[in-house]
Amino acid sequence: MQVLKFGGSSVANAENINKVIALVKQALAKDKTILVVSALGGITDKLIQAAQSAATGDESYKEKLQEIENRHIETVRALLPLTGQSSVLSAVKTRCNEIEDICSGVFLLGELSARTQDKIVSYGELLSSFIIAARFESAGIANAWKDSRELIRTDSRFGHAAVDFVTTNARILGYILENPAVNLFILPGFIASDSHNVTTTLGRGGSDYTAAIVAAALDGHTLEIWTDVSGMMTADPRLVSNPRLIPNISYQEAMELSHFGAKVIYPPTIQPVMRKGIPVWIKNTFAPADPGTVIEFETTNNGSSIRGISSIAKVALLSLEGSGMVGIPGFSKRLFEALSGQQINVILITQGSSEHSICVGVDENSASAAKQAVDNAFDYEINTGIVEPLIIETGLAIIALVGDHMKSHPGVSGKMFGALGRNGVNVRAIAQGSSERNISAVVAADDVRKAINVLHEEFFETSYKQINLFITGTGNVGHRLIAQLLQQRSYLQEHLRIQIRIIGLANSRKMVFNNEGISLDNWQHHLDNGQPMQLDEWIAGITSRNLRNTVFADVTANADVASRYAALLQKSISVVACNKIACSSIYGNYRLLKDLAREFNAPFLFETNVGAGLPVIGTLNDLLRSGDKVRRIQAVLSGTLNFVFNNYNGQRPFSDVVRQAQEEGYTEPDPRLDLSGTDVMRKIMILARESGEKTEMEDIGNRSFMPASCMQGSVADFYAAMTKEEAHFKQLYQAAASEGKKLKFVASYDNGKASVGLEHIGPEHDLYHLYGKDNVVLFYTDRYPEQPLVVKGAGAGADVTASGVFADILRAINS
Template sequence: MKLLKFGGTSLANAEKFLCVADIIEKNIQNKKIAAVLSAPAKITNYLVQTIDNIIKNDNNAQNINIAENIFLELIHNIKKIQPYFCYESIVKLIKIEFKKLKYMIDGIILLQQCPDNVRAILISRGEILSVLIMKYILEARKHNIIVIDPVKNLISKGHYLDSTVNIPRSKKIINKINTTHADIILMAGFIAGNKKEELVVLGRNGSDYSAAVLAACLNASCCEIWTDVDGVFTSDPREVIDSYLLKSISYQEAMELSYFGAKVLHPRTIEPIAQFKIPCIIKNTNNLKSPGTLICEENKTEKNFLKGVTHLDNIVMFSISGSSIKNTLSITGRIFTAIAQKKIKIVLITQSSSEHTINFCVLENYMNSVKSALTEEFRLELKEKILNPISIEKELSILSIVGSYIRMKHNIASKIFYILGSSNINILAIAQGSSQHSISMVVNKKNILNAVKIIHNTMFSNKKIITVFLIGIGGVGSTLIQQILQQQNFLNEKNINIKICVIANSKKILIVNNGINLSCWEKEFKKSQEQFSLEKLISLTRKHHFLNPTIIDCTSDQYLSEEYSAFLKNGFNIVTSNKKANTNNFEYYTKIRKIALNTNKKFFYETNVGAGLPIISTLKQLLNTGDTVIKCQGILSGSLSFIFGKLEEGVLLSQATKEAKNLGFTEPHPADDLSGIDVARKILILAREMGYHKELKDVKIEPILPQNFKKYQDINEFLLKIKDVDSYFVEKTKKAQKEGKVLRFVGTIDKKGQCTVKIEEINITDPLYKIKNGENVIAFYSKYYQPVPLVLKGYGAGNNVTASGIFSDLLRTIS
């Protein structure tokens, strides 16, 4: 005997009803099939709402008519598809049932209350009618059907709205039913009967529970739960994109997952199948090809001992404490007893060894009941101040990691703590050891989705994910996208997943939460009509809890750079080629670093100084290893390196500047390069990295061009006027060459920390002598590197090297 159970979404319309009938038929292979059915989707909700509306003095019983029309439309559509379906007979039966329901509703309206026994009858009509419809479908297909009445055959005890079945007694009754003439057994889910043979319902997920009970009563070889998901996943796939389907899990693992929030099965469903060792398979009526998940006594197919990450929300934590608690006998027992009398379950409990503090968690909707029960129980202790006032912490969630004998794995807890700690997620309480198969911890509800994603990503998928918010798609930004696209295969081999979810410029923004298709991003960006705003970036990450969210700033925007502190506070890493933040006032410079340190976020800006050259990281390594930089000197502008190299070759300044602009070496306006301010910013950044408290005004700039050139804002006019100084630079170049020297635009930090930026004559022995054609160079003279300096050189301009430097910084965010 195999038992099949079908949920409401599997019976939502005529096509789905007939699909369920097909599944039942295909499972008949020389053995009988039993099927338990829920009400069609939404029916129970309409029936509940009808009652609730009346009790709230809203006598509108329209929902009952909606429910009736759903059934009538359902069977009307079945008639169109299923031959020999007894449509007229079932229409009469449905109308009779709803006539009875409406009569009951009239009584509720009159009394303005609904007794629980009446409520149970009303809310269970959907299941009874589902069985009736399925019986007629299968009989139309020439099958012999027997319907088990759960009221007479499932004997239960408890409340009308939340009963528990006595399986041994029910089994004896069901075994007396003669089923020899039938090949299919049908039963309505959710329903049972009490000792008075009154209808009762089985509470939350009651249909699944009654299916497990019937499987035990019939000694079924297997129980299949058909629903609208493929099976049990390592986490909720709606929350964690990288979650994957588990082939199998043990009863104990399934129990832990369901107890702490997994919604595929309720713990009550697992108890009967585990007790009677009945294999259970979760399958999907919307995806018949999916193998589903097997729940069995011993899990043999899953290699990974970890099975899932789940969470239970809307938790409150009570703390009972006091220096005299240790002298009060049975304090823990009294807590349990007081709460048990209210029929409330404690979800998690932790206790200090000395019993000075006891923390326990319950669902939030029980908070007031628990508080009143404890206040009454410990009235004297609270009055005499033997106990401190009862503390309640709200807005909490419980995060659980489930796996086979997880408490035996020596490094799991420490790994979890490290992962959450690195993400600034505080653990308020932990329970480990009480279960062999799970570790549970209490965290703030606002952090729970982020915690689940981080734990799952680190411990299940082994993927290093970076979620990128790219701002600025000029030459550097566009090149960076192309470089990331070209490296996809390499990144996949290294288990690195860079998801660019946002691409923006100053005017508009493209957002794709699961990652933009980089092969056609320009086309998609042009289609986007959404205006750009910084607030959208922060609200996006709060809403979707992206993993490792990272702002990449490829602009030179001052306002954007002033928002770095807000980005860091809201959980972003920052990778930037924009020098404005690091050359803002020193107070802001230090503020960014303090926030990054306190939030444990990365702030990388290698391209601020040398494009793709590792100048800043090299300087930090020197300082971190105890070296002292005495002096540094460099050519830190690719555009000026190119221009002054061309002067050496006899090219006029105006022509060299024009060439540099055409090659993309300069800023949009070449005046920004020739003013020396760009090099001054780079020197300021290096000085600050070396520990000098400097402002931009402290960098002495000897400009290349006369002051009156500042007025030429038009680029073409500027390039025309620059010809006026060509002759001056021809003479200056020749003079240097006569002395065996070359002209270079040099930034210097001397041993006193003085910063200068100016044209210098460089002799042939200097490391700066041969630097031209867009190259950059920095020479560090230090305690360890003298008289021969540590020299870094390479291209310091161009989209490719700058984008490469940003790419390198981006990968460092997951180191």
């Protein structure tokens, strides 16, 4: 004997019902079959809505009932030949009239009891199963339709009745034995009756339970649950874009997942079949060839200690706290008795070893009743101050990791909470049973999608890790960065298992978001057609999306953008800054950003602030982390100035060389920032700060070589003034050349003091052989006291700067 159950989506219309007919035909070729069906898809909800409308005096319930009747009549006409419709339509009409009579009574009374609602919703399954039985008859397949209320006996807890298995099992077995010639039995799911033959229901999703009850009563060899998905998944497909099918799962794991929100199977379904060891298959009516999921005792490891991830929404935390609870027995008992007295189900329990508080999770809709009941129960203790009034927190959800194999894999909880912490998901409460089959955490409801994606990526993703990137600035460097992301897309996925999606792009004029990722092939078109750039809206759009593995890349020189870093870091969004303004602002702001990055597990990386793509800051941090101490730094940190002095020989105007550097993209938009030494001052200050110094810009000495006349007015005025001061620049060159030396603009840091200025550098010096736009940094440390650690290479240019930002993006997500 085998039992097949088809859910509401599988019998939603005539087309789907014909698919069911075909599948049952195949099953009948193997063994006798009991078919359990749900109401037509959506009908149960419509019946409840009609009943509730009637109870509130809303006459629109009649329209809802008419829709229900029309839906069933249309289904009959689509399924049955004209000659076979009359009796079925008559029966449908009779039952629809009965529904209307009951709803009329509800309307007149203005009251809808749980008992009456059970009676009304029972018609969904009664109608669908009767129509489907008629369809089998018209197809020449003999069957016996049976009202499940005559077989399944329950108590009188309307809406969620408990089954009397002794009576029920005897009735089911007796009925089947009385009909040995029947190969196909058809039963309506979900419905039952109490000892007074009053209609009850088994809870939403109860058709699964009906099928399991029947399978267990008959010692069936298999139970098949046919639905609209191809089995149980590692996470909810509505929340995770690439969940994996679970091919096999234990009864206990399936119960845990279904309890925590996995909608594929109704939680009570597992218990009856588990007692008998009957395997349960979850199959897809619309893709019957898919393997599906089998639920049984013995399962194989799927390569992970975790079988699946699930969640429960709309949870409230109830916290009972007070010093008077410590060491006093009975507080927990009284708390649970108070909740039980109000029929409030406890989802999660956690208590600290101090016994100062106990925390439970309940359905959010029960929170108010829970507070009243508990405060009443502890009225004396609250009035005497030894216990606080019950504290309620709403807007929460529970996420759960489920797996039988967690107990043999140390570190699962550490991995779970580490992943959540890195993504800024705050955990409000934690629970883990001694079976170690489930680790549950309470988080903000707004964080559920991100949390589940984070955990799914951490425990199941063998393909790639997804980075959600927001880029501000699409000038030379930003443009090159996007080009490099496009170029390396395949490499990152194939070799690093990383997929970078640009979710948002912005420049000074426009901004655009796309949660599925902006196409890198035509990003300019999308940005040009975006909305006007408003910085506050841009930042709000990033934080409100609350995506996992989020990185914000600032490829601008804008102070307003830099001022928003703190707000991003506080949302656990990593910040990659090409922009030097934040790190060269007052020390207190620099320190704040570093502290926020540490506090909220959000890397703040700014390698390109010094030396473009050169690993200057990274090398310095490696030295410090390994216990070395920086004593002195000498550096040429301006690719612009190095380019200028490498190309100026007194024969060609100094202003022409500067203009060439600007045209080739080596200078700031205003070249005076480079030539004045201000940019180099910022860089050496950043290195001094990273070395541990509390340094401000006014602490940096600057031996400027630029005449004051060149530093006034506009950029055009700047070039004109340089032309007039040509003799000054020529004299600087000749003074160095006469000594056989070169001009280098050098930044120095020596035991807490930093300065910048133009120097004459001889051939014996490490800074002498520095060509083009190259930078060089010499680190003199306790480990490198005489022969310095040297970092040397191109220190300016859009391509190398973009590559440095690119590297920081990857570093941020792997920190």
